[in-house]
Amino acid sequence: MRNTRPTVAAVLAGGQGTRMGAALPKQFIDLAGKPVLGHALEAFDAAEAVDRILVVGVERELDRIRRIAAGSTKFAGAVAGGATRSESSKAAVRWTEDHFGTECDLLIHDAARALVTPNLINRVASGLERHAAVTAAVPSRDTVVQVRHDQDGEFLSRSLERDELRRVQTPQAFHLAVIRDAYRAAETDPDFSATDDCSVVLRYLPHIPVAAVAGDERNLKVTEPLDLAVAGALLEADGV
Template sequence: MSTIAVVLAGGTGLRLGLGAPKQLATVGGRPILARAIEAFDSAPEIDEVLVVMAAGHVAEAEVIAKPYAKVRRVVEGGATRTESTLRALAVLEEEPGDARVLFHDAARPFVDARIIADCVAALEREDVVAVAVPSSDTVVVVEGDRVVEMPPRDRLRRFQTPQGFRLAVIRAAYERALADPGFAERPPTDDCGVVHRYLPEIPVRVVSGSEQNIKITHPVDLLIAEQITARESAPGSAG
């Protein structure tokens, strides 16, 4: 049974104000994309890595990915997260349904070995696994400018990536999604959301994430990322 990591690097970096995809930006002197790839390339649980890169930047991603032996291929992503996932599934068309696949946002360059190992271990027993951390904020539901619901914080989690699946399950979820005329009008924000909506009978197992597994989206996130890398390279650090 193979375990494949899909590094989704289709983001444009508009909210960062960059002229190129944010995955090509550097933190600690290295491209964000390189850090994300290396996390999976160095994980003993991972057999192959597939990179899905923003349109027009595949050649740059191939240069970044070249040192990593497990990278199977770099392909061009779509205009949306859903399209990029579907392109990855097309590349994996010949893989058996019991293969394990982890989808990871390249914009999370600090995913650690423990999270990857926990996801793969959970997929020994489960069909779907998500990574999450407790919410440190009170999250409210708002309609217009009025709070209409305040869910108990101790039940709330913030999703991260990777998200793991048996390949047959994520294929089936997207087949149902694409058959739904309303899917494009209300697309889920991640792949677990597709399974939850279209295969509600399949439970999503949650494993613990890490506060360091941040997603680089806004300019302040780059500052935080630089602090993380500085701490990793400090004398006496484990990194």
Template sequence: MIRVATVADCVQNPPWNGVACGRGFTVEHMSKGEQMQEQKMPVVAVVLAAGFGTRFDENNPKQLVSVGGKPIVCRSIEAFENNDRISDIIVVVNERVEETVNELIDEAGYAKVRAIVPGGAERVDSTLAALDLLKQAGIPSGAKILIHDGVRPFVEERSIDGCIDSLDQFNAATVAYASTDTILLTEDLGDRKVVKSVPERPNTFRAQTPQAFRFGTIVKAYELAAADPDFHPTDDTRVVVDYLPDEPVAIVDGSETNLKITTPSDMPIAEGIARSLDPEHAKEEAKARMHAVFAEAFSQMHSR
């Protein structure tokens, strides 16, 4: 059973020493094979699942709601568990559901989950909790960190791989999906919003996750942000853009199916995506299409 880790756990049991943190990230505690992997730096996924929106069920936050017969948070974790290039996973949870998430991870046997840590009231607090844990564990500054919304259960492997590859050239990258709508930038005029400008559509994207960074880069950005009293970011890319303006952030292709489940109205869409990804469902659809083709051909033969 994995239990929730704290920074104190990592300090008192360095480095992670089989506590909730699992194995450490430092070279001296790795096997020869793991040391070879270290030369390419650890690739750590941070799954943020600490939100406690109650629009689904006041006793059942959305990350625990099942989609296609599986809890949303499990689908998000599995996207990284099943990617061979991810070495470690940190899951950030709300303390009110820590026991449930522990049980889900234990039952599923996710081998890469090294720590389950309590998050904060805001998204930024949850990110900082994970970064603090990694810092105390001694993870190298060049490690690749992928931060993912726990309520985006259908992130594609190509997007995860794209993030990892982008960090070979850049220190920051984000999954984003090209906007098919015209985007309007607005400003206030009295008590109304009015259009200020219309950016060219080819330059507009919808931010998704994961958002990826070299560990030293995202830590530095957050350290600079901490000195700003007006610091209220909505995602981690914004922190780098605002506080490390000379650091380019690469765009990685996202997808329409990388849905962020926010309200109950998203559930029918999510269920449809889950069905489309089910191998058995795909087989049934293929059979149905084949039968339809044969039926049409048979009908045409007998109508002649």
């Protein structure tokens, strides 16, 4: 059943993409005829679970973002984020609370995951019917090991159980009050750092379970030129 709470999707588009080595940040690079960000926005626009879309970006790029989002029927606005990914997530939390209060849901997605699908978005959002925090995740295909370092180099120390390992993707979804409270708690930690939002809940609200739902191997993150080539090939195979 469709969640009755408003659902906002925040697409984070503030990265500089230095590993791409391009003149433009990766979210604005052309991919099969449209910017990487444009593909992500189309998926959220088509996702039944999403009511409104917010894009968080760099201040000087907000006009570019608005032009890319102009065709979206759910686009609610673009706001400036911060110097880090977490600061941009907090900007999305603040905007959503200001416009919808705390009785709503927030999906947070990296714009660089251009091949996200409406089905995956809906699957993650529907997890909030039972859980307060949800992430898309896929099983690890590779053996993952822990290493130790000493003066002679890097050595394997422990092999981790592959059946218990997942590679986390976005979107990640939250009851808004949960992700807001997690970031508030993190602000008291001088050593705080995070590369995704569910890890903030795991660390600072350990009593809140974070559910994992099936992600999608195609939901890759465009970070380097090879990723862009793979994404382009997948879209070409789809006839896009």
